[in-house]
Amino acid sequence: MTAVPTAIADARVAPEIVSSVFYGAAVSNSLALLVAEMSGDVPRITWGNEGAMHLLGYALEDLRDLPVASLLPSLRGGELKLLLRRERTARMSLPVRTASGVFTECVVLCTPTPTGRMWNLRVVSADNEQERALRATADAHERRFATLTERSPIPTLLSEQGMRLAHVNDAFCRLVGQQSEQLLGTGWMACIHPDDLDHVIEQVAVVLGGGDGEAHARLLQDDGGERRTVIRFAHLFTPGVGAGFVGTIEDITERLAFEARLAHQANHDPLTGLPNRTLLAGHVAERFVRGETGLACLFLDLDDFKVVNDSLGHAAGDELLVEVAGRLRAVVRPGDLVARFGGDEFVVVCEDVDEDDAVTLAQRIGAVLAEPVRLGGVDVRPHASVGVTVQADEHTCAEDLIRDCDIAMYQAKNGGRGRITVLDHQARAEARDKLRLVADLRDAIENREITLLYQPILGTADGVSTAVEALARWEHADRGPISPVAFVPLAEESGLIGPLGALVLDETCRQLAEWDRLLGTDAPLRANVNVSALQLDDNLHALVVAALDRHALSPARLSIEITESALMKDPAAARCVLQRLRDLGVQLAIDDFGTGYSSLAHLRHLPVDCLKVDRTFVAELAEGHTEITTAVIALAGSLGLSTVAEGVETAELADQLTRMGATYLQGFGLARPMTGAGAAAWFAQRAAPRPPAVPPAPEETLP
Amino acid sequence: MTVLSLPVPGAVVTPPPLAAAPSFDLDRVLASIDTMAAQKPVAAQIVSVANSDDTSARVLADILAADVALASRVMKLANSAYFGMRGRVTSLQFAVTVVGFTTVRTMATVALTDLDDESRLPPDFWAGTTSVALAASLLAPRFGERPQDTLCLGLLAQVGVALLHHNDPGGYRELLAQEPAFAGRRAAEVRRYGISGTRLTSVALEQWGFPHSMVGPLAAVDDRTSTDGALLRAAFELAARLTQPGYQPVDVEQLTDGLLREDAVGPVLEQVAQDADELRRAMLDG
Numbered sequence: 004m005t006a007v008p009t010a011i012a013d014a015r016v017a018p019e020i021v022s023s024v025f026y027g028a029a030v031s032n033s034l035a036l037l038v039a040e041m042s043g044d045v046p047r048i049t050w051g052n053e054g055a056m057h058l059l060g061y062a063l064e065d066l067r068d069l070p071v072a073s074l075l076p077s078l079r080g081g082e083l084k085l086l087l088r089r090e091r092t093a094r095m096s097l098p099v100r101t102a103s104g105v106f107t108e109c110v111v112l113c114t115p116t117p118t119g120r121m122w123n124l125r126v127v128s129a130d131n132e133q134e135r136a137l138r139a140t141a142d143a144h145e146r147r148f149a150t151l152t153e154r155s156p157i158p159t160l161l162s163e164q165g166m167r168l169a170h171v172n173d174a175f176c177r178l179v180g181q182q183s184e185q186l187l188g189t190g191w192m193a194c195i196h197p198d199d200l201d202h203v204i205e206q207v208a209v210v211l212g213g214g215d216g217e218a219h220a221r222l223l224q225d226d227g228g229e230r231r232t233v234i235r236f237a238h239l240f241t242p243g244v245g246a247g248f249v250g251t252i253e254d255i256t257e258r259l260a261f262e263a264r265l266a267h268q269a270n271h272d273p274l275t276g277l278p279n280r281t282l283l284a285g286h287v288a289e290r291f292v293r294g295e296t297g298l299a300c301l302f303l304d305l306d307d308f309k310v311v312n313d314s315l316g317h318a319a320g321d322e323l324l325v326e327v328a329g330r331l332r333a334v335v336r337p338g339d340l341v342a343r344f345g346g347d348e349f350v351v352v353c354e355d356v357d358e359d360d361a362v363t364l365a366q367r368i369g370a371v372l373a374e375p376v377r378l379g380g381v382d383v384r385p386h387a388s389v390g391v392t393v394q395a396d397e398h399t400c401a402e403d404l405i406r407d408c409d410i411a412m413y414q415a416k417n418g419g420r421g422r423i424t425v426l427d428h429q430a431r432a433e434a435r436d437k438l439r440l441v442a443d444l445r446d447a448i449e450n451r452e453i454t455l456l457y458q459p460i461l462g463t464a465d466g467v468s469t470a471v472e473a474l475a476r477w478e479h480a481d482r483g484p485i486s487p488v489a490f491v492p493l494a495e496e497s498g499l500i501g502p503l504g505a506l507v508l509d510e511t512c513r514q515l516a517e518w519d520r521l522l523g524t525d526a527p528l529r530a531n532v533n534v535s536a537l538q539l540d541d542n543l544h545a546l547v548v549a550a551l552d553r554h555a556l557s558p559a560r561l562s563i564e565i566t567e568s569a570l571m572k573d574p575a576a577a578r579c580v581l582q583r584l585r586d587l588g589v590q591l592a593i594d595d596f597g598t599g600y601s602s603l604a605h606l607r608h609l610p611v612d613c614l615k616v617d618r619t620f621v622a623e624l625a626e627g628h629t630e631i632t633t634a635v636i637a638l639a640g641s642l643g644l645s646t647v648a649e650g651v652e653t654a655e656l657a658d659q660l661t662r663m664g665a666t667y668l669q670g671f672g673l674a675r676p677m678t679g680a681g682a683a684a685w686f687a688q689r690a691a692p693r694p695p696a697v698p699p700a701p702e703e704t705l706p
Numbered sequence: 707m708t709v710l711s712l713p714v715p716g717a718v719v720t721p722p723p724l725a726a727a728p729s730f731d732l733d734r735v736l737a738s739i740d741t742m743a744a745q746k747p748v749a750a751q752i753v754s755v756a757n758s759d760d761t762s763a764r765v766l767a768d769i770l771a772a773d774v775a776l777a778s779r780v781m782k783l784a785n786s787a788y789f790g791m792r793g794r795v796t797s798l799q800f801a802v803t804v805v806g807f808t809t810v811r812t813m814a815t816v817a818l819t820d821l822d823d824e825s826r827l828p829p830d831f832w833a834g835t836t837s838v839a840l841a842a843s844l845l846a847p848r849f850g851e852r853p854q855d856t857l858c859l860g861l862l863a864q865v866g867v868a869l870l871h872h873n874d875p876g877g878y879r880e881l882l883a884q885e886p887a888f889a890g891r892r893a894a895e896v897r898r899y900g901i902s903g904t905r906l907t908s909v910a911l912e913q914w915g916f917p918h919s920m921v922g923p924l925a926a927v928d929d930r931t932s933t934d935g936a937l938l939r940a941a942f943e944l945a946a947r948l949t950q951p952g953y954q955p956v957d958v959e960q961l962t963d964g965l966l967r968e969d970a971v972g973p974v975l976e977q978v979a980q981d982a983d984e985l986r987r988a989m990l991d992g
Contacts, residue, residue: 165805188853211804246763
């Protein structure tokens with residue numbers, strides 16, 4: 004705001020001071036002062052100091068009487084009055100004409116004297132060197148920034164105020180397919196997807212407030228296309244102006260599409276394109292709310308799929324799976340999920356249904372699947388066993404629901420082809436109980452809670468025992484003793500047979516080594532270890548070698564017992580595995596011989612040392628049926644194999660079997676299964692005439 | 707009082723029927739520019755401090771808070787479609803940040819000069835002013851100017867017109883009736899008052915310390931040889947096309963020495979027509 008000038012005539016200021024100030028002003032080279040006065044109707048210069056002469060290039064004589072208007076030609080006509088005011092100071096930026104005719108930009112401050120006819124003009128050049136240099140530097144910065152953003156391949160926005168843009172670069176124009184004129188101001192907001200605009204504005208608000216921000220936004224292109232982008236905002240502050248932002252845009256459309264493809268691949272079956280097990284689990288988990296109902300799972304397993312695969316080839320099998328997937332997709336309601344669970348198993352998930360709805364859907368699926376499909380020139384009518392489960396109170400999590408429909412499917416499968424079964428509660432309880440038992444068995448194996456008992460095997464010739472059979476026992480903390488007849492098949496079904504077998508083998512070897520230390524030459528010469536059919540693979544050899552090495556035992560100390568039925572599953576492979584063991588020096592026995600319908604031709608080629616006569620045949624001896632036992636012993640004899648008769652409960656049976664030519668006997672009536680320590684005592688006691696090396700163990704009883 | 711008749715390029719040529727205003731005293735009008743400050747101290751303080759380099763949004767907001775009407779206008783403008791913030795501006799300090807210091811200063815100047823009282827202004831003053839402002843803002847990039855500065859320039863361009871009208875309401879209405887077009891009216895103003903409204907604006911803005919970038923174009927608007935005034939000339943031309951019925955357009959290429967071509971005018975006119983009313987409401991209604 005301008006100030007009203009006050010009279011300078013002040014009686015308190017001594018004339019010497021006035022004179023001194025005037026002298027200083029008159030000779031000042033840095034301060035340009037002029038005095039103007041009305042001469043008739045024309046204001047003219049009447050005086051100028053050194054600084055004014057220097058700035059304007061006039062000699063004092065030339066300045067005198069010069070019309071003010073000739074110095075300030077931009078003040079045309081009456082506009083000189085705007086500067087030469089009567090009662091007030093005035094300040095104007097305007098070009099001043101110098102003696103050479105060149106204009107120089109100046110700020111002119113004009114102060115009138117109280118008479119209103121004389122003015123004091125202070126002229127300050129706005130064009131000094133320092134300012135020019137500063138302006139040039141600022142301009143250079145501006146140009147550099149402009150060049151940088153203009154040529155940058157990164158789409159860039161520059162806001163002047165709020166959401167209003169002052170600048171967009173070519174890369175942004177290309178991205179959205181518009182001219183910069185269409186985008187400046189708030190025009191660019193139309194390029195942001197309406198659903199994303201609020202978020203973008205929120206981020207801009209944060210950035211204008213001084214922070215940094217980032218927004219994921221879809222940008223709409225002129226041709227109707229859409230790009231997915233990340234806009235990163237940085238705060239900009241211009242002194243005296245306010246806040247704006249610089250926004251850089253990263254186009255992540257391709258990256259997201261690639262990620263989406265990866266995610267799709269991770270969650271979908273490549274053959275059928277259906278969601279896979281992972282997506283199924285997530286889908287059900289998202290919809291599962293404990294205590295609610297209405298969520299249903301249908302578990303489908305194609306009947307006889309293996310037949311198709313084996314007879315028509317895998318390509319036909321794949322074709323069938325794709326056809327089934329298509330039919331399932333077509334038959335379910337919109338919003339239902341069809342997933343490939345694995346192999347020939349599919350799961351359908353539906354919401355807001357009761358049991359009747361789910362069964363109706365299962366029936367519809369069954370009918371649609373049963374339509375013939377031509378595979379390799381053959382019409383095949385696919386059937387599926389379907390298990391149905393609708394969420395109920397007992398389901399505590401999404402996995403429960405899927406597990407239950409799996410159980411229901413097995414119930415359906417057990418009932419015959421093409422059946423639909425709603426989960427039976429008793430079956431669920433049993434299945435869950437089995438699951439718990441599997442978990443306990445896993446813990447028992449890990450914690451070595453599976454213990455071994457050893458039953459001596461006695462020679463018929465001298466009644467001396469030189470071998471034992473290792474028998475696994477499991478004492479469950481809550482359920483008491485669990486028979487190997489129960490837990491071995493459980494281990495086989497649940498993939499625990501490997502660890503269980505390894506445990507038995509290792510523990511037996513450890514016990515043999517311990518007996519060696521305790522009993523020396525009186526220790527059992529050999530221990531028989533049972534091996535499951537599922538263990539009969541390439542790994543078995545390494546497992547046996549490792550156990551023997553670990554306990555420094557020779558291979559001859561072990562005899563591996565394999566059931567006849569296990570051998571007959573894949574006789575060629577079995578023979579190969581057994582041969583390697585035999586080459587190692589391990590003895591081999593066929594357990595339960597006579598129960599597995601083995602081919603005698605195969606038997607001749609198997610590298611075994613011993614046949615174990617099954618206890619059922621031995622038991623028949625007491626009833627006078629000697630035929631099979633006699634035949635087995637004779638067969639072994641003719642093949643050069645020894646025999647072990649199992650289940651010898653009485654001395655009479657032992658005598659009879661001895662007479663029949665059995666090589667060894669094993670049974671409760673001769674010696675019961677014992678702990679390692681019990682067996683040590685038993686062997687020590689039998690080693691006459693020396694005293695026992697360990698105290699006798701209490702008598703063991705069979706579980 | 708010296709009354710001069712200056713030839714104004716681009717103006718509609720008409721005989722000078724209006725006599726010089728017998729009672730018009732330019733000095734008194736110029737003096738009133740200072741006295742206004744005393745009547746509206748908050749607005750005057752904002753006008754005074756807003757362009758200082760060390761002024762912060764907090765300082766401006768603190769001062770602004772003392773003038774409820776002005777503060778609410780700033781809030782309203784910050785949330786208007788013009789700034790695109792969709793109601794997210796909830797604090798005065800943030801509003802100042804969003805609209806910018808120059809705009810706050812402009813709004814304070816509007817309050818200071820009573821431009822917010824339409825009853826004391828020539829008819830359709832704000833329709834013309836917002837159109838000039840928006841056109842200037844939209845055309846700014848073509849002229850290498852900051853849109854926000856030119857918006858403010860356009861909003862304040864007619865402060866001088868308002869001052870002339872305050873001091874000679876009857877005479878000015880008569881003048882306006884005879885010369886509704888901006889350019890012709892400025893020539894008529896010079897004939898009647900010895901100074902045009904825009905030139906008077908430039909004097910007032912300079913007196914209030916507005917930067918030369920705003921004062922210069924106002925002083926040069928009628929000097930067709932000056933590129934300084936080209937943007938404002940074009941803005942007045944576009945505003946006339948939108949707001950003055952029967953207006954005969956002048957080729958903008960001539961007005962701007964080729965900086966703007968007629969084919970670029972259409973979209974700008976459309977945008978101005980769309981936003982003008984919103985801006986007027988934001989500037990005036992408390």
